Amino acid sequence: MDAQVGDPRLTGNPHQSDRARQSDAGLPFDRPLAIEARGLVKRFEGFTAVDGVDLSVPAGSVYGILGPNGAGKTTTLRMLLGIIDPDSGYRRILGAERPHDVAHAIGYLPEERGLYPSMKATEAIAFLGALRGLPLKEGRRRAHELLERHGLGYAADRQIRQLSKGMAQQVQILGTLVHRPRLVIFDEPFSGLDALNQGKLEAMMRGLAQDGATVIFSTHVIAHAERLCDEVAIIAGGKVPFAGPVDLARDRIPAQVRLETRALQGAWRAALPADVRQDGQFWHFALPDSGIEPLLRALIAGEAGILSLSIERAGLHDAFVAIAGEAAARALEEEKPEEPRR
Incomplete structure (x- = not known):
């Protein structure tokens, strides 16, 4: 019989302190966990979409779930949010074992966007806030403020159907944030945004974390995760072969040395590592354990x-390839970005 949600066999004591859980996960003691999941499993008609996922997301961090489409990213996020329940495993969100108990403190942008076409931008943002318990009057006030702050004040009274797809997506992002959540979950948030608005969203995510919110987002674009994230979970085939700081993932592969020499022969060549590769006057090899x-x-x-001489980390x-394998890396590369929406 599978262990059920909240079964202490999967996590030890489910009421264990943040300090003890972080010690087990190798995390700093001064950062409580916004999200903790252990052994999450989800099956659909005999297919295992998520197979034993563990996550520890420090509060106030930007955390990425990185993997190709079909890897289990969206299913994992939906289990964390309580949209669907895991078949087995344990989750704690903002200290609560029932995600719906803290729904008012969570902002969620789903991968499949959806706004009422006839709603005006201000009303759409206020409506999304109301779903999280924000009074409509206050939601409208904040909506106007957010639209002005993000350069969309001119669109406040336009219907969603009158906006470009990119603008409508920005409105939905603002609706995700209008109730000032402590935890913000974005599922593939950069899809459909042009380069300029992708940069604005990255800045917004950093600002949220600086203000104390926790940001978790899924992506199949490694560049976004590398620029934004304090920590990442790499997911492939429903499993998480790595979860932790980005630097720790990169350290799975030794730094590479590129050396250029005037001489090509001499006794000094015996000092080069065994994996050295020569290209004319250049020598390429992994940084030795003893250092340079x-x-x-x-x-x-x-x-x-x-x-x-240069040393490139x-x-x-490269870390993703080493951790998740060539097949998962090819799947990432085959996912061509959408054309920017205008």
Whole structure:
């Protein structure tokens, strides 16, 4: 029999303190968890969409769930929100074991956008706030304020059907935030936005975290996760092979050294690592565990004639390939971005 939601067998003591849970997860003690999930499983007609997902999202962070379409990102977010229940596993959201108990403190932008076409922008934002318990009068006031702040004041009294798709998406994003949530969950939020508005959304996410909110978003675009995230969960095939700081993911691959020498022969060549690859006067190899200093001493003593040397740390894309595998990486690359919506 599967363990059910809240079963302490999956997590130890479900009432364990944030300090103890963070210690187990290797997280700083001074950051309580906004989201904790252990062993989440979801099946649909015999297909396992999510298979034992664990997440620990520190409060006040920007956290990315990175993976190709079909990897289980949306299903995971919907389980965290309580839109669907896991078949087994445990979740705690903003300290509550029942997501609906804290729904008023959560903002959610689903992957499938939806606004009433006949509503005016102001009313649409106020309506979305009302769904989270914000009085309509206050929602309208905040809607006007948000639209002005984000350069959309001229659209306040326009119907949604009169807006471009990109503008309508911005209105829905503002509706996600109008009730000033402590936790904001975006599912593929950059889809359909042009480069300018993608940059504005990134800045908005950073601002939310700086103001103390927790931001979690799913994406199949590695660049967004690398620029924005304190931590990421890499998901592939319904499993999470890695969850933690971006730097820790990148450290899975040794930094790469690019060395240019005047000399091509000499006793100094014995000091180069076994994985060295030569390209004319350039030498490429992984940074040795001992660091670069012993090698530099050998090169200088052997009169290699160093012309240039650079050390490049692995990017999140390379880390994704190493962690999730070539097939998942190809699936990411095959997902061509949508044309910007005007």
